[in-house]
Amino acid sequence: MTNTVKEVLTDCTLCYHSCGIRVFVEDGKAIKVEGLESHPLNKGKLCTKGEAMLENIYSPHRLKYPMKKGKGGWERISWEQALDEIAEKLLSLKNLYGPTVLGVFSGSVGVENLEMVGLTQRFKAAFGSPNFFSVESICYRMRIRTRQITFGKYPTEELDSKLYILWGHNPDASDFPLRLAIEENLKKGSKLVVIDPKRIPLADRAEMYLRIRPGTDGAMALAMINVIINENLYDSEFIEKYTIGFDRLVPHIQQYTPEWAEKITWVPAEDIRKLARMFANTKGASIYQGTCTQDQTANGTQNSRAFSVLQTITGNINIPGGWVISPRLPLGNVGIEVEGEPLGADRYPLFYEVWGRKSPYGVVTCLPENIPEKIKAFFVIGGNPIVSMPDSNAFKEAFKRLELLVVHDLFMTETGSLAHYLLPACSHLEKWGLAYTYNVCHCLPYLMLRKKAIEPLYESWSEWKFFTELAKRLGIGDKFYWKSEEELVAFELGPTGLTFEELLNEKPEGSFYQEKQYGMKDGRFSTPSRKIEIYSEALKMVGFDPLPTYLEPQRSPISSLELLEKYPLILSTGNRNYYYTHSQFRHIQMLNKKSPEPYLEIGPQTAKKYDIKEGDEVIVETNRGSVRMKAHVDDAVAEGVVFVPHGWEKDANANLLTDTNCREPIMGYPELKSLLCNIRKNIER
Ligand SMILES: Nc1nc2c(c(=O)[nH]1)N[C@H]1C(S)=C(S)[C@@H](COP(=O)(O)OP(=O)(O)OC[C@H]3O[C@@H](n4cnc5c(=O)[nH]c(N)nc54)[C@H](O)[C@@H]3O)O[C@H]1N2
Ligand SMILES: Nc1nc2c(c(=O)[nH]1)N[C@H]1C(S)=C(S)[C@@H](COP(=O)(O)OP(=O)(O)OC[C@H]3O[C@@H](n4cnc5c(=O)[nH]c(N)nc54)[C@H](O)[C@@H]3O)O[C@H]1N2
Ligand code: SF4
Ligand SMILES: [Mo]
Numbered sequence: 001m002t003n004t005v006k007e008v009l010t011d012c013t014l015c016y017h018s019c020g021i022r023v024f025v026e027d028g029k030a031i032k033v034e035g036l037e038s039h040p041l042n043k044g045k046l047c048t049k050g051e052a053m054l055e056n057i058y059s060p061h062r063l064k065y066p067m068k069k070g071k072g073g074w075e076r077i078s079w080e081q082a083l084d085e086i087a088e089k090l091l092s093l094k095n096l097y098g099p100t101v102l103g104v105f106s107g108s109v110g111v112e113n114l115e116m117v118g119l120t121q122r123f124k125a126a127f128g129s130p131n132f133f134s135v136e137s138i139c140y141r142m143r144i145r146t147r148q149i150t151f152g153k154y155p156t157e158e159l160d161s162k163l164y165i166l167w168g169h170n171p172d173a174s175d176f177p178l179r180l181a182i183e184e185n186l187k188k189g190s191k192l193v194v195i196d197p198k199r200i201p202l203a204d205r206a207e208m209y210l211r212i213r214p215g216t217d218g219a220m221a222l223a224m225i226n227v228i229i230n231e232n233l234y235d236s237e238f239i240e241k242y243t244i245g246f247d248r249l250v251p252h253i254q255q256y257t258p259e260w261a262e263k264i265t266w267v268p269a270e271d272i273r274k275l276a277r278m279f280a281n282t283k284g285a286s287i288y289q290g291t292c293t294q295d296q297t298a299n300g301t302q303n304s305r306a307f308s309v310l311q312t313i314t315g316n317i318n319i320p321g322g323w324v325i326s327p328r329l330p331l332g333n334v335g336i337e338v339e340g341e342p343l344g345a346d347r348y349p350l351f352y353e354v355w356g357r358k359s360p361y362g363v364v365t366c367l368p369e370n371i372p373e374k375i376k377a378f379f380v381i382g383g384n385p386i387v388s389m390p391d392s393n394a395f396k397e398a399f400k401r402l403e404l405l406v407v408h409d410l411f412m413t414e415t416g417s418l419a420h421y422l423l424p425a426c427s428h429l430e431k432w433g434l435a436y437t438y439n440v441c442h443c444l445p446y447l448m449l450r451k452k453a454i455e456p457l458y459e460s461w462s463e464w465k466f467f468t469e470l471a472k473r474l475g476i477g478d479k480f481y482w483k484s485e486e487e488l489v490a491f492e493l494g495p496t497g498l499t500f501e502e503l504l505n506e507k508p509e510g511s512f513y514q515e516k517q518y519g520m521k522d523g524r525f526s527t528p529s530r531k532i533e534i535y536s537e538a539l540k541m542v543g544f545d546p547l548p549t550y551l552e553p554q555r556s557p558i559s560s561l562e563l564l565e566k567y568p569l570i571l572s573t574g575n576r577n578y579y580y581t582h583s584q585f586r587h588i589q590m591l592n593k594k595s596p597e598p599y600l601e602i603g604p605q606t607a608k609k610y611d612i613k614e615g616d617e618v619i620v621e622t623n624r625g626s627v628r629m630k631a632h633v634d635d636a637v638a639e640g641v642v643f644v645p646h647g648w649e650k651d652a653n654a655n656l657l658t659d660t661n662c663r664e665p666i667m668g669y670p671e672l673k674s675l676l677c678n679i680r681k682n683i684e685r
Contacts, residue, residue: 245535
């Protein structure tokens with residue numbers, strides 16, 4: 001026994017932010033975790049989840065060995081047996097029906113876990129299937145796609161801004177690095193605006209708080225464009241030099257007056273004008289659209305388009321505090337190509353392909369209806385789709401029809417409980433990887449090595465080991481040729497010019513690989529026109545409006561009069577809980593003490609109307625199902641709106657209420673923020 005304590009500098013992957021951490025390891029055991037001061041995202045701080053990391057890693061609930069579902073329940077088996085049997089079943093399905101009957105899924109951990117998502121992709125392609133699913137078809141990819149078709153690349157909001165417009169984004173719950181940055185910048189004089197049906201805590205510090213009706217953000221954005229154009233507040237020089245389509249936007253936008261938007265959004269026309277003026281008059285202003293909020297509505301793609309146009313016509317592109325295209329590292333691509341298109345590509349072509357550039361993702365809302373005809377075997381590698389994907393009943397029924405369901409996770413989940421084989425996974429402290437801060441919402445040109453700080457616990461295996469061993473048994477071992485995780489990471493680093501050793505020994509705390517560059521450089525964007533496409537040919541080609549428009553939620557007090565009698569309230573699901581990431585960490589005492597159970601949120605008048613008091617158990621019902629949870633009555637919440645949190649299992653699972661058939665028309669995303677529901681006090685108990 002030695003008593004030397006080793007310090008390992010690595011990152012936290014308990015959510016996708018990838019904050020820097022310092023892990024203290026004694027005799028092979030991680031004993032303490034601190035925030036890493038030099039890391040540009042968290043600057044030495046950790047959120048409460050991060051502080052609870054070791055309780056998660058050393059939880060008694062970790063899966064300890066592979067298990068197989070037998071007639072009498074779960075049986076412990078060896079990895080060898082699990083791999084042999086899974087391989088045999090996969091080969092027999094391949095022989096009978098072809099390779100495309102395999103589907104794979106990675107959850108939100110895939111975003112911060114390049115190796116996990118890359119290897120999962122590679123595996124299905126090596127097997128011969130294009131059917132890769134992930135949270136990419138329900139979360140942020142829509143905003144990435146939309147900004148790509150507008151700007152050629154993906155510009156993102158910066159951590160520092162002069163004017164933060166939090167448009168369906170609550171950093172106190174979901175965005176720790178941004179919350180830290182806002183605090184610092186408010187002290188320096190930055191301004192804040194909040195647009196949200198709930199008065200979030202930051203609204204108290206804001207210049208304006210606008211209480212919007214869920215799902216109607218696009219209408220408000222269009223009215224802001226209208227004001228900026230009609231009051232000549234736009235940046236004509238920028239528009240002239242760098243954009244196409246402004247001339248067509250001007251007549252198109254006339255229909256979307258602030259008075260028109262007021263009727264739809266509940267936001268007073270005068271407030272829309274005031275905000276439009278404030279935004280247009282600030283250089284270094286940014287719209288921080290919710291990381292998924294705006295995507296999970298009927299008007300999702302067009303919402304993002306309208307925000308892109310707002311940033312563009314005010315010249316808030318590639319300037320500090322605006323939306324900025326960050327330099328990106330050319331990493332070695334772990335994924336490989338395969339023939340054929342994933343499910344949903346035909347119906348939602350823009351999600352799949354733009355200008356000949358294809359993405360590997362299928363559309364997850366299309367999945368349940370295709371099981372078992374098209375998909376018979378399914379792998380879930382780090383995700384809990386039965387809880388996290390829309391319409392849990394549809395997913396549960398579909399997963400029960402699978403011939404093979406394999407789940408690789410650290411814990412038993414509701415998805416795992418349906419599996420035929422349940423395999424124990426390593427945590428981020430138990431494997432090598434790349435922590436690449438080309439993040440979903442704040443892309444920073446920063447990179448560090450994710451270090452294996454401790455040996456894998458119990459019989460847990462990394463994704464690299466699992467896929468490499470399985471591939472050998474499937475006759476596709478040549479596609480998994482890396483001899484170790486370190487070699488895999490070195491391969492990823494290949495095209496960057498950085499080496500594994502350099503990052504390990506010389507830059508253990510990580511480093512910026514490039515400076516952010518502001519300005520227009522040669523003034524060209526990588527769209528076909530080489531300009532910012534206010535008028536989008538890409539949208540036109542797939543049959544949608546090339547200029548931003550507004551579509552009312554499919555189920556709303558305006559669009560669904562026939563449903564209103566039965567479901568008179570607006571339902572928005574999935575506001576983040578600071579203490580949890582989706583369905584994870586409910587077993588961590590330190591977190592569970594802070595948030596022991598789910599609460600739906602309603603305003604006081606709504607509560608009164610339904611005779612509901614604080615803490616009463618309530619049943620929420622939609623056309624798809626019902627959930628039960630206690631009520632929190634709060635005047636921060638807009639009247640007539642019910643917020644149901646997601647990530648809770650069993651009869652508190654918000655996705656029992658959502659509907660795979662209620663989709664955004666361009667990219668097929670589920671509408672999760674603007675549905676209709678009913679509530680009643682549960683008097684059965
Ligand atoms: N602690 C924690 N952090 C997380 C996660 C987690 O599970 N836990 N998940 C991560 C992931 S994967 C994601 S995608 C992001 C999600 O991040 P976001 O999508 O930004 O979600 P939130 O920050 O919860 O903010 C949602 C806000 O939008 C408001 N809102 C709801 N409906 C509407 C609407 O129609 N219009 C407008 N304007 N506002 C609306 C809600 O009241 C809430 O205040 O969070 C990430 N961070
Ligand atoms: N109604 C409603 N539903 C929503 C949302 C909403 O707003 N409303 N938001 C959606 C969004 S934006 C997202 S991103 C999804 C998230 O959906 P998911 O990513 O499916 O949700 P998680 O509960 O985070 O599941 C991650 C799982 O991965 C496991 N895991 C963690 N690390 C590793 C690892 O290194 N390897 C392996 N093999 N497993 C690991 C965890 O234990 C956990 O079980 O939820 C979505 N669901
Ligand atoms: S925000 Fe919290 S959970 Fe997410 S990476 Fe940072 S410390 Fe970890
Ligand atoms: Mo997400």
